[in-house]
Amino acid sequence: MTLIIDTQAAAPAAHARNRGTRRAVMALSMLGLCLVGLIALTLSCGQGCLPPAHVLTALTGADAGGADFVVNDLRLPRVLMSLVVGLCFGLGGAAFQVMLRNPLASPDIIGISAGAGAAAVFAIVVLSLEGWAVSAVAVGAGLGIATLIWGLSSGRGAAGARLILVGIGVSAMLNSVTSYLLLDAPAWDRAEAMRWLTGSVNGAQLVQVWPVVAALVVFGGLLALSARDLDLLRLGDDAARALGVRSDATRFRVTLAAVGLVAFATSAAGPVAFVAFLSGPIAARLTGGGRCILPAAGMTGAVLVLAGDYAGQFLLPARLPVGVVTGAIGAPFLLLLILRANRNGGTL
Amino acid sequence: MTMARQLRTQDLSAGYDARVILKDISLEVPAGRITAIVGGNASGKSTLLRTLARILKPKGGSVLLDGNVIHDMPSNAVARIMGLLPQSPIAPEGITVVDLVGRGRHPHHGLFSRWNAADDRAVTDALTATGIAGLAERDLDTLSGGQRQRAWIAMTLAQQTDLLLLDEPTTFLDVAHQIDVLDLLVDMNLSRGTTVVMVLHDLNLAVRYADHLIAVAQGGIHCQGTPADVLTEATVKTVFGLDCRIAIDPVSGTPTMVPIGRHKSGSVRQETQPSK
Ligand SMILES: Nc1ncnc2c1ncn2[C@@H]1O[C@H](COP(=O)(O)OP(=O)(O)OP(=O)(O)O)[C@@H](O)[C@H]1O
């Protein structure tokens, strides 16, 4: 048989594959190091810096002479909240972007975060609910919004400009609902209102962290189980189905998981602006777009929230909630993506 | 050697939403042979192939694989028996050739099984057979259309199925590479007994390479059989609405179709359809 001529010798598949894997492992390790560094920084340096030894003794529960309160009651909940919320937003956002094959189709742009946020505010202000009940309402609303947007844009499969535009419209509507509800809640101070408008981890408490951890385990697990099938859906429905992927079931599972992650995170820290949107593309750059994009996006999300919160607290002239910082980073990136999509013929 | 698989349809109707594109099709794909599906644009060739591959749900009737209704079989089990190269698959951003070809191994893995040496061998074989081993580490979006097409074919080959369904495998390929791909399919067919079903636009290549020809037209199968039986001036006229002459291909000895257009057809044009 005559082979189609290729100048280079046959590189064994294993070799080529390992190179891709190495890059992904490098990216994940780098993100991991960043996370550890940021966590250490946030735990030890705030208004004043504590020596690492004091932080460790405080964390292990031993009396560290005053460090105990600062580390365990102030900084630790805040760090944990930033970490899990960032993971949730990163994972959920990237899941949507991969599934819909469109970086603009992240939950914070197409209105899922806004829906979860508005529902959470409604649950707190009007229904006077707390804790898990708020999260449950947020998840329900998130799923409802997802269904609504899917329906309005009759989006089967890949997301066209239509889904994005419908989502942006729905998102704007829901944001005004949130604003309206906040106006009606005079008992709240400005900081609390900011949380629901842009997202904040101010005054986070451990009890608020646990539901998000649970969501991370349940919905993150569901996403992990669907990750391989999700990856194949990127080849198009036909190719994926020919490889044995049940495309509709996969889409359903991924939507459920992503909405769950985003809604739980939103009901705890508000819709931290653009973290879901930014994490996927950054992770894709770092890993080279292979299969590791989901874990990498989760870690990127955590890095963004931790770094954004730290910058908002200590590095900027005014104290700002994390959502303002991430929003300031995300907005130019959004513009860039839209411009690029336009140049490519407007198909987004 | 692969198992001879029996793929046939029973009063199959296929289409989209409310629209029925193909009605009451009964056909049997000859096991261990090469079948070509031909027909005009929008005649329903891809629809037929996708329904055969269990991607489209039939509107009526059924597709039977080894006697089992294919839509009742688990999708993973079907994917281990039958591979499909879609007409327009999507190349995800930033994926390398070896990554793409490796995706073809999916049906051979469970939820928790790991990549193994057999997978590496299958991928290497597929890359070598399609002649793109040297491109293994390149990003798919940096390849030419023809190179990309061969990468997709390699992915389907890595799936190592007994049945191979290909929707226009030769699009984007230059003449030499078209022949290479078709030769490769014959190689697979001869050496491993793979049953091949492909949609081809080039009638003459279809006739030369296929053992069995299916002509699709007007929402059904116009005729099927050996290429020599199917390729007649009358068939070409009904299926494609094209006048032609049938000659003997000096290379393969099979019939070959020479089209007659409105221009550049010499004196033949006047004979067939005298000008008013
Ligand atoms: N996803 C779809 N939804 C609705 N109608 C479709 C869809 N895909 C194809 N059709 C319609 O079904 C008919 C047959 O299409 P099909 O793709 O099977 O044609 P084909 O013979 O493969 O054509 P070509 O040679 O151009 O590939 C066409 O009229 C087409 O418009």
Ligand SMILES: [Mg+2]
């Ligand atoms: Mg077609």
